[in-house]
Amino acid sequence: MNELNLISLKNGEKAEIINLNAGLNLNQKLSSLNLRPGKIIKKIATHPLKGPIIISVDNTTISLGRGMAEQIFLKKIT
């Protein structure tokens, strides 16, 4: 199975969002910034000391916490 969450995706890699599992409220929040199933994202950076993860989707760069990142499930694009 090549499904993984945003934490395990490596910096610089691209992946397609398969599923959000962050609870209704957070899912909605993520969706409103265009993080939703079907969208392709790129992981730009991971900040140390449990810092945020930086991704880009279309023309938007987003910084988000690890708890959220854990709940974003992806399929790697090769």
Next chain:
Amino acid sequence: MKILLIGNQNVGKSSIFYRLTGVHVVISNYPGSTVEYKEGTAKIGNKEAQIVDVPGMYSLEATSKAENVAIEMLNLNHSDLIINVVDATNLERNLNLTLQLLEKNVPVIVALNFGDEALHKGIVIDLKKLSEILAVPVISTVAATGEGIKDLVNNIPKAKAHRLQYSESERWAKVGKIIKQVQTITGKKHSFFEKIQDLSIKPLTGIPIAFLVMLSTFSLVRFIGESLIAYVFEPFFNLLLPLYTKISAALSDQHLIHDIIIGKLVNGEIDFVQSMGLLTTGLFVPFAMVLPYVFAFYLALGILEDSGYLPRLATLVDNLMHKIGMHGLAIVPMLLGLGCNVPAAMSTRILESKRQRFIAGTVMAIAVPCSAQLAMIFGLIGSDIKAMTIFFSTLFIVAVGLGFILNKIMKGKTPETFLEIPPYRLPRLKNLAKKMSMKIRGFLTEAVPYVLLGVLFVNILFVTGAVEFIGNIFAPVIVNILGLPKEAVASLIVGFLRKDVAVGMLLPLDLSIKQLIVAGVVLTMYFPCIATFMVLFKELGIRLMFLSILIMISSTLIVGGILNLIL
């Protein structure tokens, strides 16, 4: 007629608002720079319309207090029309909100903003088709230059109300369909800004860049501030000196009036800082000591705000900020606080939870000195690098320590960061100049009268013997714990009104460097000035404000006491 400006964060609503109404509002390049709705009027056709700049939102479901304000506005007030501001570089995400607005049965017109940037990025949008599909007018605008605003106004009568009904997934499906029909993306060129964009947010390169940015900001502020003082304002006041000396001589047998107007002579001469007269200290402190730094600070902050650097800084410090009960974005109130604590207290609203707003507000009010106070501190101990280092590191340790403790003992957790990082934009000179002139006008109309009032108040305190009286009451604390002379109480009293005047009042006390450091730290921490207090009170409510004050006073005594012991 009431018109609401609605759109995602950082899409240029405030710019359009300014273009429509001519009302000056703060325009910056970071999400959430508008935390309060602003109103103005504009002529639409031949009728006057009320325009409301609503804080940005991504969806009609609120996830923060600022968003809540926006949504409440939308439901509570009958609005006649919505101008939906849409970021052309992020059409897909923005259209989701557009479709939500089209469910509300209020006439909508779309302003497609940042058309120029979209073109740069190789994004072409078919306006006509988009307008056909949405069945509302779509007007291309570049709010920063004013392009398309006339067109927007002319098309307002054509705005149409709809009552679409979609579930969330249906809505996104519809958005997807629209995008396919109206948007074509050609080869993307990487601009210079896009290249440094990534470098400044990756930890390995971003952290050194952040240090560089902060260091150069700080140096710029000091350089501009000091130059203005040395080459413009001090020479100007020296020109006034002969006139003042004449006035002083003329009033020499009217002691009370002389003291109030010119103040006390120091060694037989007028001393602009120490004399404490309305014409001397009352004007010298705000104009020749504080204003230069206010100018320099807001210039630097304006560049940081407009370039889009702040959200990157917020991301870089996010992990550390979480350890002290806030997330990265709380760096914004801390930085704003270095200018003036009042807007800083207001900006805590960009933080989602009450707990975070309390921690940020309290830490800011205690440990962040405003530019007016800093300017005076620079004047007092600026040449002593060791003293300055102790002063700033003490406040830094207080901020971190206090945040750490509050984070440990307060119930609840810090919400995670979820922040859009805007693209870098070149600050526009016009916008920068406008922001600066707003700040400086604010300083002249709000701060200067208070400084004069403060100086008058000092005279009253001394003439009536109130300083002596209150000084005696607090002497045990001030003398024994803080190691300051009891006359310093006058400075602490005036500090409620103006911290810059309060710092200036330390000069005639002939304090040692150690005492100056203690007094500077104490004046920063013990209580916010009255204007900040009012805002904090409004934001926190009575219970939390009381708690905040308790923390202020107790931490001041502890930190002041320790400094007194170890220095």
